[in-house]
Amino acid sequence: MTARILDGQALAQDMRAELKAEVDRLQADHGIVPGLSVVLVGDDPASVSYVKGKRKAAGEVGVHSVESKFDADLPQADLIAEIQRLNADDTVHGILVQLPLPKGLDEEAALNAIHPDKDADGLHPMNLGRMIRGQHGFLPCTPHGVQQILVRSGIDVAGKHVVVVGRSTLVGRPLANILTQKGPGANATVTTCHTGTTDLAHHTRQADVLVVATGVRNTVTADMVKPGAVVVDVGVNRIEDASRARGWRLVGDVDFDGVRDVAAAITKVPGGVGPWTITMLLYNTILAAKRAHNIT
Numbered sequence: 001m002t003a004r005i006l007d008g009q010a011l012a013q014d015m016r017a018e019l020k021a022e023v024d025r026l027q028a029d030h031g032i033v034p035g036l037s038v039v040l041v042g043d044d045p046a047s048v049s050y051v052k053g054k055r056k057a058a059g060e061v062g063v064h065s066v067e068s069k070f071d072a073d074l075p076q077a078d079l080i081a082e083i084q085r086l087n088a089d090d091t092v093h094g095i096l097v098q099l100p101l102p103k104g105l106d107e108e109a110a111l112n113a114i115h116p117d118k119d120a121d122g123l124h125p126m127n128l129g130r131m132i133r134g135q136h137g138f139l140p141c142t143p144h145g146v147q148q149i150l151v152r153s154g155i156d157v158a159g160k161h162v163v164v165v166g167r168s169t170l171v172g173r174p175l176a177n178i179l180t181q182k183g184p185g186a187n188a189t190v191t192t193c194h195t196g197t198t199d200l201a202h203h204t205r206q207a208d209v210l211v212v213a214t215g216v217r218n219t220v221t222a223d224m225v226k227p228g229a230v231v232v233d234v235g236v237n238r239i240e241d242a243s244r245a246r247g248w249r250l251v252g253d254v255d256f257d258g259v260r261d262v263a264a265a266i267t268k269v270p271g272g273v274g275p276w277t278i279t280m281l282l283y284n285t286i287l288a289a290k291r292a293h294n295i296t
């Protein structure tokens with residue numbers, strides 16, 4: 001069997017086109033331009049690059065994006081003051097604090113200072129709590145993106161056994177929660193695995209849908225996958241590759257070449273889950289703008 005490739009890049013482009021139409025409608029009918037503010041502290045090259053990507057994607061769908069840039073020695077109080085200023089700014093509907101913050105700054109305090117109604121990342125404790133209660137908050141972007149890939153690929157997880165490898169607050173834990181909700185695109189039976197799991201392969205082999213988010217290359221190999229399973233690889237790992245001019249390439253947490261011969265469908269890295277985090281960030285920003293103006 002050679003797995004069908006779930007093209008996360010193309011699916012994300014489809015969704016971004018829908019978001020652009022939504023932004024155009026908001027502007028034409030209500031004169032509203034959704035606004036996203038990104039707070040960047042320091043000059044970590046990866047963070048600078050991510051922020052650039054977010055600005056470009058926001059521009060493509062018509063979301064107005066503004067950056068607040070600060071030197072790495074920004075005092076904690078000034079960071080909180082900036083977030084509070086953005087909380088009070090009616091033109092800002094979504095706020096994102098780019099992580100990691102430089103040493104000495106308290107990330108938890110910064111994330112908690114974002115008003116829950118402007119929490120574009122969906123990681124504020126209030127929104128994580130709303131998610132667990134099945135209420136309408138903002139869902140964390142990466143796991144929400146994984147759900148969208150499945151839904152838009154016609155893969156219904158209802159009644160299926162989903163195994164999620166990884167239990168981070170960013171990916172694994174919210175994903176397990178999202179997929180066990182009672183409703184469309186969910187209603188799955190979910191097992192969550194982690195480094196404390198005994199015999200990981202025993203669990204992964206039972207998965208109808210296997211999602212891997214460990215940050216460890218080759219966490220899942222072909223022998224760990226049930227024939228015909230759907231495999232979603234969230235991992236992003238940089239490995240040396242002398243054949244590339246830049247000397248490296250990105251791989252996931254799944255042994256793609258081996259697993260594609262066993263699985264029915266699989267995502268690639270890059271081009272799978274990667275484009276979805278920014279897409280769902282824009283989705284949350286547009287949703288926040290609509291909610292701020294009581295528009296359905």
Ligand SMILES: NC(=O)c1ccc[n+]([C@@H]2O[C@H](COP(=O)([O-])OP(=O)(O)OC[C@H]3O[C@@H](n4cnc5c(N)ncnc54)[C@H](OP(=O)(O)O)[C@@H]3O)[C@@H](O)[C@H]2O)c1
Nearest residue numbers: 142166167168171194195213214215234235236273274277
């Ligand atoms: N847009 C995107 O594409 C996107 C977004 C977010 C993250 N990612 C990527 O996804 C990966 C995971 O990110 P994260 O933030 O969730 O990482 P994380 O916070 O480091 O969490 C990794 C999780 O995987 C578990 N784990 C690690 N090695 C394992 C193993 N050998 N067997 C079973 N479980 C194992 C850990 O278990 P313990 O809890 O027991 O330590 C932990 O729960 C990373 O590669 C990251 O770059 C991609």
